Amino acid sequence: MRLSIGVTDFSWPEDLTGELAAVAxxxxxxxxxxxxxxxxxxxxDPNSTPDSAMLEAYTTLGFLAARTHRIGLGTMVSAVTFRPPALLIKAVTTLDVLSGGRARFGVGTGHHDGEARAMGLPFPPVAERFERLEETLRLALRMWAGDESPFEGTHHRLDRPVGNPRPVRRPRVLIGGAGERKTLRLVARYADACNVFDVPDGGRTVRHKLAVLARHCEEAGRPYGEIEKTISTRLAPGESAASFAGRCVEFPEWGIGHAVVITAGPWSPAAVGTLGEAGVLLAR
Incomplete structure (x- = not known):
């Protein structure tokens, strides 16, 4: 069982820059x-407020790339409506180049219409957002492969999508969401990883979602085992490594091999250390 950290809350009260670097x-x-x-x-973050501190994602990841050496870096997840697709792909590629091949491309349709209204961001109907997501995925894979031929989609037209420099290694694509008709179909066709939620029902929902993904993979002619299955879960405040590891031991039985962990409020190095201890227990 692999463990990752999700940083969602940046409201450290005194030294945001230093605390963020220390957590990384x-x-x-x-x-x-x-x-x-x-x-x-x-x-x-539902545990925070809309006026709390929030950093732009790719600038933040660039900052963290300069302060780390091994750990992967990515967004969970980027809405395709926030940036034109070529700009989004270029940001991920730049992160990969400057971090030595550590970028992960987490992407989805977006869901926060209130944020879009507040900040003047486009937020088209859901069907169009899925179309834009698929076009972005197609374009990313083409640009990373060095294909500079014109791209003609329903919503995006690029005369010459140049991807230079190329990534150190093609960023792994994770599609956020577990919608059965569209999202998981896109996972089967384009993604390296999916992400489901830790619903407290003994794994029933997760097993069902992964069974749907397996059917989409069969229809797409793609081996189901090629796709990494990740789950978003929480470390409770004050929870011990043993308690957290005890909850995670069920995940492989559900078909999950990677947990992405968030927590209430901003992370501390001590809480991150608890995850590390849990990882050691899970590896035994």
């Missing part, structure tokens, strides 16, 4: 797989 270094030292940051312009 602690995550790397603890052997965690990836550090994910939320991609919002307004704070969207």
């Amino acid at each position: 270094v602690a995550a790397e030292d603890a052997g965690l797989d990836t550090l994910w940051v939320a991609d919002h312009l307004l704070q969207a």
